[in-house]
Amino acid sequence: MRTTGYTECLTSQYIEWGLDAKQKSIMKGFLEERPSGISHSYSVNFYDVVPDDEGTTYLSLGGGEGGDCQYNSNWPDFCPEPMPADYLFLENHFRRTFGMDINFDYYRLDISYADTFGAPTLIDNSYYRFGSRSDFIQGFPEHTIIHYALQTWSGLPVSDMTGGGRVCEVSYEPFNSLGAVTYSHEWGHTWGLPHPFYPDENNQRILIQFDGIMSNTYFGSTALLDPLDPMERYALEPSDGYLHAESFASDYSNGIIDSWQMDICVLVDPAIVGGEAVAETSDEVTVALELSNQGGILAGYVDLAAYDGISMDAPIEERTLWTLASGEQTMHAFTVANSSITSGALLFVIDPQDEIAENEDNNKILLVEDEGWHVLGNAEIAFLFDRGEYIQVYYDIEGEYPALKLRH
Numbered sequence: 558m559r560t561t562g563y564t565e566c567l568t569s570q571y572i573e574w575g576l577d578a579k580q581k582s583i584m585k586g587f588l589e590e591r592p593s594g595i596s597h598s599y600s601v602n603f604y605d606v607v608p609d610d611e612g613t614t615y616l617s618l619g620g621g622e623g624g625d626c627q628y629n630s631n632w633p634d635f636c637p638e639p640m641p642a643d644y645l646f647l648e649n650h651f652r653r654t655f656g657m658d659i660n661f662d663y664y665r666l667d668i669s670y671a672d673t674f675g676a677p678t679l680i681d682n683s684y685y686r687f688g689s690r691s692d693f694i695q696g697f698p699e700h701t702i703i704h705y706a707l708q709t710w711s712g713l714p715v716s717d718m719t720g721g722g723r724v725c726e727v728s729y730e731p732f733n734s735l736g737a738v739t740y741s742h743e744w745g746h747t748w749g750l751p752h753p754f755y756p757d758e759n760n761q762r763i764l765i766q767f768d769g770i771m772s773n774t775y776f777g778s779t780a781l782l783d784p785l786d787p788m789e790r791y792a793l794e795p796s797d798g799y800l801h802a803e804s805f806a807s808d809y810s811n812g813i814i815d816s817w818q819m820d821i822c823v824l825v826d827p828a829i830v831g832g833e834a835v836a837e838t839s840d841e842v843t844v845a846l847e848l849s850n851q852g853g854i855l856a857g858y859v860d861l862a863a864y865d866g867i868s869m870d871a872p873i874e875e876r877t878l879w880t881l882a883s884g885e886q887t888m889h890a891f892t893v894a895n896s897s898i899t900s901g902a903l904l905f906v907i908d909p910q911d912e913i914a915e916n917e918d919n920n921k922i923l924l925v926e927d928e929g930w931h932v933l934g935n936a937e938i939a940f941l942f943d944r945g946e947y948i949q950v951y952y953d954i955e956g957e958y959p960a961l962k963l964r965h
C-alpha cells in the first residue's frame with residue numbers, strides 16, 4: 558500500500574487489522590482472489606429480465622429507459638443533471654468504480670416469471686415472493702449481470718431478488734445511489750470478494766476496510782464515489798493495470814481522511830533511540846539496537862539496514878520488521894561480519910529508503926571502531942565526511958566539536 562501511494566495512516570490501519578486472526582482471515586479472503594484474470598477492456602453480459610406475465614409492471618434498463626437518475630448531494634458527480642439511468646448509465650458508474658473500460662453487452666429477455674420461477678407466494682397480504690432462481694441462473698456465463706425488471710405483481714411489490722455468487726442478480730435500478738452501489742457490490746461477489754465485516758459478541762458489525770464496494774448497503778459511504786478500497790483494488794487489478802491510476806491512491810487517502818471513517822490521520826515515527834555493541838569476536842560484532850515507534854499508531858513493514866561506513870549505497874544487510882507498536886520500545890540484535898566492515902564505522906538506519914512518511918531525524922545510529930565498537934548517537938554527530946581512504950567524524954559533545962579520524 559505504501560509503495561502504491563496510500564497515506565501512511567491508512568496503511569497502518571490495514572496492518573493493524575491484519576494482526577487479529579479473525580480480521581486477517583477476512584483480509585486473506587480478498588487478497589487471495591488476485592490475480593483476478595481481468596484485463597481492463599472487459600465485456601460483461603447484461604441481461605434485462607422483463608416480465609410478460611399478465612398484471613405486472615416493470616422498469617427495464619434498455620437505452621434511454623430506466624427513468625431519470627436522482628441527484629445526490631454527497632456525490633454530485635453521480636448524477637450531475639437528470640439523464641436516463643439505463644444500462645449505459647450503470648456502465649459509466651462501473652467504469653468509474655472499477656477503473657477499467659468495462660463494456661456492457663445488453664440483452665433484453667422477455668419471459669414469464671411465473672413459468673420460470675413458479676407462481677409467486679403472497680406474503681402477509683402485502684407482497685409476493687418467488688421461489689428458487691438457481692436453475693434459471695445456471696445458463697448464464699460467470700460475472701453476468703441480471704437485472705430483474707419486475708416491479709409489481711397484481712398491484713403488490715415483489716420481494717428482493719438480489720444476490721451475488723457466480724453471477725450478479727439485482728432487482729434494484731441504478732437511478733439512485735442505493736441501486737447503483739448494489740450492482741457494484743454484487744458484481745464484486747462474482748469475483749469471489751467476501752464481506753469485509755463480522756459480528757462481535759454484541760452482534761455489532763465490525764468493519765475492516767475503508768470505503769469499498771463490499772461494505773456497500775451495510776455501512777454508509779464517504780464522498781468518494783463508490784471506490785474500490787485498497788484490498789479490493791489489489792485483488793481485482795487488471796493484468797494490464799488500472800486506467801487513470803496515477804492519482805488514485807492519494808485521492809482515495811485524502812477522501813478517507815476527510816470522512817467519518819477516520820477521525821484524524823495519526824502519524825508513525827519509527828526510530829533508533831539507542832544501541833550498544835553487546836558481543837564482539839574476531840569474526841563478528843553484535844549490536845543491540847533500541848528501536849521505538851514514537852508515533853501514535855502502529856508502524857508495519859519497517860526496513861532496517863546496516864551499512865559499512867556512512868555511505869548508504871549498498872547495505873551489508875537489510876531486514877524488515879513486521880510491526881512496531883505505538884509507544885513500544887524494543888531491543889533488536891543485529892550481527893554483522895567483521896569482513897564486511899572496511900571503513901571502521903558501522904551505520905544502522907531504520908526506513909533507509911524513506912518509504913514511510915515520518916520524522917527522519919531519529920533514524921540513524923553510528924558506531925565507530927576504536928579498540929572496540931562505540932556508539933556515536935544521533936544527537937552527537939555533527940558532521941560526517943567521506944574522505945575515500947578514511948571517514949572523518951566530527952561529533953558534538955557539550956558544544957565542542959572533537960574530530961575523530963577513523964582508521965582503515
Ligand SMILES: [Zn+2]
Nearest residue numbers: 721742746752
Ligand atoms: Zn454481499
